[in-house]
Amino acid sequence: MIRKALIGSHAIAMAVKLANVEVISAYPITPQTIIVEKIADMIERGELKAEYIRVESEHSALAVVYGASAGGSRVFTATSSHGLLYMYEMLWWVANSRLPVVMAVVTRSIGPPWNIHTDHQDVLSVRDSGWIIGFAENVQEVLDMTLQAYKISEDRRVLLPSIIALDGFILSHTSEPVVIPEPSEVNEWLPPRKPLPFKVEAGKFFAVGNLGPDDVTMELRWYIWRAMERAKYTINEVSLDYAKRFNTGSPAGLLETYRTTDAKYIAISMGSWSGDIKEAIDILRDEGYSVGLIRLRYIRPFPLEELRDIVSSAKALIVFDRAVSMGHQGILGMEVVSATNSKIPVKNIIAGLGGVDVSHHDFSNIIRGFIEEYESGLSIEWSIPEWYMPWMIKESEER
């Protein structure tokens, strides 16, 4: 075990190397490029024995790893934003074929206007496809979650592909000290992949996903649903086992709680800005407010049971969204409302779209304002999300 300063992109590449991935295919897009550059570098230096297949588009990149995974290999690809949208069709092919592909999505805003900075709109557009989707908070977690993703996806109780989402630039291009597990220990923990659910090879004749009767489609969806339910248990088991073995400091489970014990108001978030929200929680706790934070580590499968349990004694929730469903609410906001069955009021804040920087001062101001509004007894329009616009950030800085 060594400690090293790594940027998020290199942490992903390091995890790919530790996992002994056999086939990599990708097409470069900012801010994902450094990941695949680093992997190409590792292969060229002979540090990683893998096949790197260059392609002309993201659609082809995922199609290549689909084929390689169907042939029994451990595979990896990575993309961002428009690249993810371009591979959209293949995402469903992979999930509906239950192939344990692992992909890093460096989150980035979708144009127009052309914008390379982070929000969660790209990765949440594939929310319903049957991929397991995890969100990292820091560079250590980027490495840990990528390694865990192989173990989870390849588990025969699951057999579903995994996405690791990391915020563009904030994690992908920022250096942090990272604990890197010993390769020999990782090899022991993550043995070579078993060719499940099936293996395409010479001399065996079968077709994958051929035309079939309608009831077959529905039955296959039902199996994916059940696998996703089992994935909740597997994620808990694998991440706990990982934490015990490698002791890197990342939390285990589908979600992380921060000062939620006895908290009357609970904030909910995903991704790197959760660190800023934790700082805001500390400020507000010092001021005497009873607040805490739930950070979802996975949005698919959704940690329904855990979330319900933790928020059951809270007065109100405040959800910070970096993605919005036009015509309704913030996407995480919708998820939380459906999970709580409308038993607890949920305030939905939409902020930080297109990479707009929201600091811990903003978070503490928003949460403080919300609690004061709630406790003053004024009626709150719960169903409408509130937009925290860039000019509000400027105002709060001037103050």
Add this chain to the structure above:
Amino acid sequence: MSLKYKPIDLEKEALEDLRGFIDKLLSRPSLGSSGLTGTWRLYKPSIKIDKCIKCGICWLYCPDDVIRWVPKEYPSIDYNYCKGCGICSNVCPVKAIDLIIEGE
């Protein structure tokens, strides 16, 4: 199978699901695995034996492999699966295959 799902025995249920999944997702080539596709036919190819030169070109070109032929023998068509695409009629060098409207 019940309508609601709450995993109890993860290993056992996973194995059941995996078997069901593979059984439904994968298909193996076999005669008539997509049903009697001959019922799709609008035009029926009919071989005129007196013109046929037993060359086997129709057998070679048939995209659904429903023409039976061995060298130096007359070909025959399996109407259970022939969809009536007309390629055999088109490629026949001596115009020995006519397309007739199905049912006439």
